Amino acid sequence: MPNSLECAAHVALAAATACAWLGVGSLVLASLGRSGDRALDGLNRLGAGAVALALVTWALGWAGLLYAELFVPLFAAGALLGVLELRRLRPFHLPRGWASWQLALIVLIGLYVVIDLVVTCAPITSADALLHHAAAPELFEQRHRVVETPWSWNSYQPYAVEMLVLDGFLLWDGVQGAFAPLLLLLAGAAATALGAARLAGRTVGLLAATILLCQPFTTWVGTSTFVEPGLVLAVALALWNLAHFARTGWTPALVLTGVFAGAAAGMKYQGVAAALLIACGLVLVRDRLTIRRFALAAVPALLVALPWYVKNAILTGNPVYPLFFGGANEEADRLARASFEEYGHGTSTLDLVLLPFRLLGDAEAFDRGEFASPLPLLFAPLALLAPRGRRVAAVVLALCAAYGLAWFVGSQHARFLLPLLPPLAVLAAVGMVELARAGRLGRLATIAVTTGALAAGLGITLAYAGQF
Numbered sequence: 001m002p003n004s005l006e007c008a009a010h011v012a013l014a015a016a017t018a019c020a021w022l023g024v025g026s027l028v029l030a031s032l033g034r035s036g037d038r039a040l041d042g043l044n045r046l047g048a049g050a051v052a053l054a055l056v057t058w059a060l061g062w063a064g065l066l067y068a069e070l071f072v073p074l075f076a077a078g079a080l081l082g083v084l085e086l087r088r089l090r091p092f093h094l095p096r097g098w099a100s101w102q103l104a105l106i107v108l109i110g111l112y113v114v115i116d117l118v119v120t121c122a123p124i125t126s127a128d129a130l131l132h133h134a135a136a137p138e139l140f141e142q143r144h145r146v147v148e149t150p151w152s153w154n155s156y157q158p159y160a161v162e163m164l165v166l167d168g169f170l171l172w173d174g175v176q177g178a179f180a181p182l183l184l185l186l187a188g189a190a191a192t193a194l195g196a197a198r199l200a201g202r203t204v205g206l207l208a209a210t211i212l213l214c215q216p217f218t219t220w221v222g223t224s225t226f227v228e229p230g231l232v233l234a235v236a237l238a239l240w241n242l243a244h245f246a247r248t249g250w251t252p253a254l255v256l257t258g259v260f261a262g263a264a265a266g267m268k269y270q271g272v273a274a275a276l277l278i279a280c281g282l283v284l285v286r287d288r289l290t291i292r293r294f295a296l297a298a299v300p301a302l303l304v305a306l307p308w309y310v311k312n313a314i315l316t317g318n319p320v321y322p323l324f325f326g327g328a329n330e331e332a333d334r335l336a337r338a339s340f341e342e343y344g345h346g347t348s349t350l351d352l353v354l355l356p357f358r359l360l361g362d363a364e365a366f367d368r369g370e371f372a373s374p375l376p377l378l379f380a381p382l383a384l385l386a387p388r389g390r391r392v393a394a395v396v397l398a399l400c401a402a403y404g405l406a407w408f409v410g411s412q413h414a415r416f417l418l419p420l421l422p423p424l425a426v427l428a429a430v431g432m433v434e435l436a437r438a439g440r441l442g443r444l445a446t447i448a449v450t451t452g453a454l455a456a457g458l459g460i461t462l463a464y465a466g467q468f
Contacts, residue, residue: 017171026049026084039190040240058163071171105206116219140169185221196426216464233260245285254296266308270419363414379432380397396427432450
């Protein structure tokens with residue numbers, strides 16, 4: 001593991017990376033104007049900058065121009081623009097009057113952030129992350145170009161997050177590359193919390209951030225080079241922009257909804273399902289929606305996602321190789337089937353009925369699913385108790401269930417459910433508040449279950465981090 005001085009340098013360079021994303025995003029989104037919400041503007045620019053820089057890195061790779069001497073000046077210019085953008089976003093004021101239990105949750109979130117930073121400084125330990133999400137970027141950096149890797153069918157998935165990992169290799173090494181997914185996760189948690197706070201108050205926002213970030217499963221996923229942290233940010237920002245449009249009618253928010261839905265589809269095949277469900281979520285704003293406004297979301301989504309699928313069509317004749325439409329070689333087909341069959345308990349009707357109980361009590365077969373927090377599954381349905389927003393909660397739960405069903409009949413990796421975490425964390429936070437308001441028994445049950453889950457999760461997280 002790097003020493004403390006190296007860790008500090010990695011963290012500082014990760015902060016510069018966030019500034020570079022913010023700076024590039026400020027250029028990309030300059031024509032859209034401001035939403036009136038400084039937090040939303042800042043996170044939109046950070047997320048859009050990450051997507052844009054991933055596509056720029058991909059283009060440089062196909063042109064054979066992956067050289068640090070070329071990338072570092074571009075990165076430095078973006079970081080400088082990001083610092084200037086931060087000065088524009090500077091006047092933030094944290095609200096006062098936090099209750100003691102809220103302060104305890106803020107401390108817990110801060111502790112998890114520190115743990116995540118320390119663990120990310122350690123060498124990557126997940127076999128899957130090493131085999132796919134770190135090995136390919138390292139190869140590209142060594143070859144100074146993106147090359148086809150037909151021995152790894154996973155490399156034909158959209159590779160936006162891997163391009164950001166590649167940027168870390170160009171800046172320093174694989175450890176720096178692993179900071180890109182962590183930054184995406186932290187930004188996704190911030191977007192979830194602040195978006196929830198705008199919709200339902202700061203208590204819901206704080207609880208949503210805690211549910212999302214403060215669990216060992218999220219720590220494991222976020223501190224390696226997995227793609228799912230990028231999906232968390234893309235889904236959170238797409239939903240926040242959609243909600244902002246529903247509340248204010250600010251039309252550019254629809255464009256941004258499309259940008260981040262397309263970004264999800266450009267990160268992993270599962271992101272296509274998330275993007276389609278976000279499109280279905282437009283029914284929530286049907287009173288404001290016209291064909292033109294729907295196109296404002298759909299066109300950016302297609303433009304952002306399409307390059308990855310065009311690349312596959314050119315290389316293999318199949319835009320979603322090797323999952324559908326044929327064209328897969330025998331080895332790729334065998335490995336793809338194994339990915340679907342080696343995890344979970346099965347896909348029978350009985351397995352579907354038992355799925356919620358297995359996710360809560362027998363989740364080891366879902367690839368470290370036993371380390372996932374039970375809070376989203378336990379409390380999200382209780383959001384239907386809220387007198388306001390019940391219709392919205394019902395639609396969001398139905399869309400999450402549709403994604404879960406697609407996951408159930410596909411590859412049952414627990415981390416493939418992570419795109420559901422932003423909406424489910426918000427709904428679970430609302431459910432907690434409603435149950436606590438229902439009376440003394442409800443309040444005691446909420447406190448006991450939440451405290452127990454967070455305490456157990458922290459113990460597991462500390463044990464996991466201790467090995468590093």
